[in-house]
Amino acid sequence: xxxxKFEQFVDAVSKRYLQELQFAxxxxxxxxxxxxYVQKRADLTPxxxxxxxxxxxxxxxxxxxxxxxxxxxxxxxxxTPAFKSLVELGCGTGxxxxxxxxxxxxxxxxxxxxxxxxxxxxxEWTYKTLGIYGRAQQRDMLQISFAGHDAIxxxxxxxxxxxxxxxxxxxxxxxxxxxxxxxxxxAKSTAPWWSIWEAAFLNAGGRSDTWRFRPILPEFLAxxxxxxxxxxxxxxxxxxxxxx
Ligand SMILES: C[S@@+](CC[C@H](N)C(=O)[O-])C[C@H]1O[C@@H](n2cnc3c(N)ncnc32)[C@H](O)[C@@H]1O
Numbered sequence: 001x002x003x004x005k006f007e008q009f010v011d012a013v014s015k016r017y018l019q020e021l022q023f024a025x026x027x028x029x030x031x032x033x034x035x036x037y038v039q040k041r042a043d044l045t046p047x048x049x050x051x052x053x054x055x056x057x058x059x060x061x062x063x064x065x066x067x068x069x070x071x072x073x074x075x076x077x078x079x080t081p082a083f084k085s086l087v088e089l090g091c092g093t094g095x096x097x098x099x100x101x102x103x104x105x106x107x108x109x110x111x112x113x114x115x116x117x118x119x120x121x122x123x124e125w126t127y128k129t130l131g132i133y134g135r136a137q138q139r140d141m142l143q144i145s146f147a148g149h150d151a152i153x154x155x156x157x158x159x160x161x162x163x164x165x166x167x168x169x170x171x172x173x174x175x176x177x178x179x180x181x182x183x184x185x186x187a188k189s190t191a192p193w194w195s196i197w198e199a200a201f202l203n204a205g206g207r208s209d210t211w212r213f214r215p216i217l218p219e220f221l222a223x224x225x226x227x228x229x230x231x232x233x234x235x236x237x238x239x240x241x242x243x244x
Contacts, residue, residue: 006068026062029057029058030058031229037185050116064095065218067155071181074239077209078239080181080243083151085109085110086101086151089157090155093126094134115140146173153181170200180241186210206241217232
């Protein structure tokens with residue numbers, strides 16, 4: 001069943017952007033980002049996602065809700081335990097973290113970090129609109145202290161780092177006692193870093209999974225899917241998880 005709170009959120013975010021953009025403009029941006037995702041993911045820098053109202057709208061009203069659905073289904077399948085304080089790395093619009101916090105209900109809080117200022121404003125709006133106790137801050141994920149946090153999420157952002165940054169981040173993550181969830185798309189071409197991270201997580205007692213779900217899509221996502229000739233009746237992804 002579709003979560004009514006999430007359905008209302010997608011309705012609110014799409015209406016917000018539709019006040020200033022035509023549906024067709026957002027659709028074109030969805031298709032442009034889809035090209036980047038499929039063909040040139042390695043070049044998908046934050047500026048390419050967040051520069052321009054159309055792309056921002058496509059990300060906030062379409063891609064981020066798809067990420068929410070994937071993360072929510074993954075954490076349900078993994079039966080992740082409740083936590084008090086979640087750090088979301090590369091939070092973008094903050095929605096993926098909100099999917100995980102649903103398992104911890106009211107007591108938990110989120111701190112979202114992103115390097116792009118547009119992402120921070122959008123994440124603050126997401127937390128407020130969903131009634132989640134969250135704050136977003138503009139900071140490079142390599143500059144973050146994990147002390148005092150018992151859950152760490154990195155959804156669709158590790159691929160954007162350089163090899164050396166990824167190496168430093170992995171070492172820092174493995175030193176924490178927090179539960180850690182990494183979510184990425186199923187890559188068509190091999191991402192060498194994934195096998196390194198996968199081996200490190202398995203070695204630390206974690207797990208690696210690939211997922212395929214058939215979610216009920218909120219109306220705006222289904223309409224956009226059809227208009228953009230994309231197909232998210234099935235959504236796929238892969239994850240690494242450490243229980244901490
Ligand atoms: C594809 S978006 C994913 C956003 C969000 N996690 C989601 O699943 O919807 C990747 C995000 O990572 C952020 N990012 C990239 N490199 C970063 C870094 N070094 N530190 C913090 N954020 C970063 C980008 O600005 C962007 O918002």
